[in-house]
Amino acid sequence: MAEALRVGIAGLGTVGASVARVLRDKAAELTRQCGRDIIVSAISARDRKRDRGIDLSSANWFDDPVKMAQTAEIDVFVELVGGDEGPARASVKAALEAGRHVVTANKALLAKHGVALAEIAEKKGVLLNYEAAVAGGIPVIKTMREAMAGNSVTRVFGILNGTCNYILTRMEAEGVSFDVVLKDAQRLGYAEADPTFDIEGHDTAHKLSILTSLAFGTKIAANDIYMEGISNITQADIRAAGDLGYRIKLLGVAQRTESGIEQRVHPTMVPTASVIAQVHGVTNAVAIETDILGELLLSGPGAGGNATASAVIGDIADIAKSRPGFQHGPVFGRPAKELRPYKKAQMRSHAGGYFIRLTVHDRIGVFAAIAKRMADNDISLESIVQHAVSGEAAAQKTVILVTHETTEAAVRKAVDGITKDGHLTDKPQVIRIERAG
Numbered sequence: 001m002a003e004a005l006r007v008g009i010a011g012l013g014t015v016g017a018s019v020a021r022v023l024r025d026k027a028a029e030l031t032r033q034c035g036r037d038i039i040v041s042a043i044s045a046r047d048r049k050r051d052r053g054i055d056l057s058s059a060n061w062f063d064d065p066v067k068m069a070q071t072a073e074i075d076v077f078v079e080l081v082g083g084d085e086g087p088a089r090a091s092v093k094a095a096l097e098a099g100r101h102v103v104t105a106n107k108a109l110l111a112k113h114g115v116a117l118a119e120i121a122e123k124k125g126v127l128l129n130y131e132a133a134v135a136g137g138i139p140v141i142k143t144m145r146e147a148m149a150g151n152s153v154t155r156v157f158g159i160l161n162g163t164c165n166y167i168l169t170r171m172e173a174e175g176v177s178f179d180v181v182l183k184d185a186q187r188l189g190y191a192e193a194d195p196t197f198d199i200e201g202h203d204t205a206h207k208l209s210i211l212t213s214l215a216f217g218t219k220i221a222a223n224d225i226y227m228e229g230i231s232n233i234t235q236a237d238i239r240a241a242g243d244l245g246y247r248i249k250l251l252g253v254a255q256r257t258e259s260g261i262e263q264r265v266h267p268t269m270v271p272t273a274s275v276i277a278q279v280h281g282v283t284n285a286v287a288i289e290t291d292i293l294g295e296l297l298l299s300g301p302g303a304g305g306n307a308t309a310s311a312v313i314g315d316i317a318d319i320a321k322s323r324p325g326f327q328h329g330p331v332f333g334r335p336a337k338e339l340r341p342y343k344k345a346q347m348r349s350h351a352g353g354y355f356i357r358l359t360v361h362d363r364i365g366v367f368a369a370i371a372k373r374m375a376d377n378d379i380s381l382e383s384i385v386q387h388a389v390s391g392e393a394a395a396q397k398t399v400i401l402v403t404h405e406t407t408e409a410a411v412r413k414a415v416d417g418i419t420k421d422g423h424l425t426d427k428p429q430v431i432r433i434e435r436a437g
């Protein structure tokens with residue numbers, strides 16, 4: 001049998017401790033599958049004394065993950081610390097430069113430094129595997145990197161943040177407000193004490209930026225992503241969406257258009273009958289559309305110790321199965337030096353259907369003025385519904401418009417015009433509608 005693969009794990013939190021546990025519990029099975037043992041020979045975390053719920057006394061402890069990354073005691077450096085700078089970046093870079101394979105679950109790091117790290121990995125002839133960084137346990141990186149050669153991707157989109165999907169699912173099922181569900185999600189551990197990163201779309205954007213690079217062969221451009229979170233989604237939106245045959249999801253969407261590549265993260269209305277609309281709670285899903293394959297949808301657990309560990313261990317097992325001298329495939333599906341500059345499509349040129357909810361003064365002429373603003377901007381309407389707002393029927397009304405395909409620029413201009421006309425009693429709500437099978 002080949003020599004054992006020696007693994008060093010930096011970070012022994014939710015994911016790191018699960019990885020160590022599964023490597024121990026499934027050791028015999030992994031040896032059979034990989035043709036060699038996989039052993040945890042080194043570990044690093046902040047607090048040496050903390051109980052990790054697993055005996056790791058046979059592994060050498062390192063206070064400094066960078067030192068661990070450089071030691072000759074390991075063949076693979078597993079980074080599960082997190083963060084886009086600091087010890088995570090320094091240790092991953094050090095490991096690659098020292099010729100160690102790296103496995104990471106760190107989307108923030110890859111979104112910011114992925115291309116530079118890929119260049120080092122490819123120069124050194126080692127693997128940089130990151131299946132767990134996008135959609136947790138769902139094998140979407142492998143699918144895009146290895147199983148879709150020759151396909152040209154036209155669009156990739158998905159539910160990439162379990163916290164947001166959990167909140168939206170409960171808002172719809174229970175008819176309660178965003179704030180109420182968020183508080184409960186924090187109590188149950190589904191949302192962080194500071195939830196901004198999740199609910200305002202940053203986490204989805206990091207993951208989307210990696211998928212975009214794999215889909216279109218472009219350099220990662222996380223800072224160029226248009227981003228809107230879910231904190232302004234109300235029960236009125238969810239109910240109106242249901243009445244119109246839609247469900248609201250926070251989607252990350254990357255799409256090739258005539259003017260460049262669109263990357264956007266925002267609340268989106270998808271048809272209730274579509275497959276992605278059936279993805280509830282903390283579950284994630286990724287849809288990939290290509291010229292040869294058509295549409296593929298992968299769905300499954302997007303976070304949590306075990307699900308994420310499953311992806312990390314899959315990456316470690318791939319390294320265990322590889323043999324010295326074997327030429328490894330490139331990190332982002334094509335050599336890092338061949339990744340093209342990212343050509344950004346302006347959000348103003350985004351084309352699609354729109355849901356617009358307006359709360360207006362209940363007076364003569366308002367309805368006609370709204371219709372005129374739409375017509376002036378060449379927006380054709382699929383439907384326009386007006387009804388009284390319960391409890392305040394005498395003073396104001398809600399007008400809900402659904403447009404046929406139009407542009408973001410036209411919608412913004414029309415809504416700005418309506419706002420200037422002075423008919424609104426509340427902020428207008430605009431939600432994009434996404435085609436989904």
Ligand SMILES: NC(=O)c1ccc[n+]([C@@H]2O[C@H](COP(=O)([O-])OP(=O)(O)OC[C@H]3O[C@@H](n4cnc5c(N)ncnc54)[C@H](OP(=O)(O)O)[C@@H]3O)[C@@H](O)[C@H]2O)c1
Binds near residue numbers: 044083304305
């Ligand atoms: N949790 C998930 O469901 C999930 C899913 C997908 C991807 N990820 C990614 O996986 C990574 C880890 O996430 P997690 O949830 O496991 O985080 P976590 O529970 O906060 O664990 C972080 C670990 O890093 C250690 N650490 C922090 N600073 C360190 C330093 N300077 N030197 C050495 N160790 C240090 C901590 O040590 P102490 O324990 O001693 O404090 C802790 O063990 C992140 O990149 C995250 O984005 C997580």
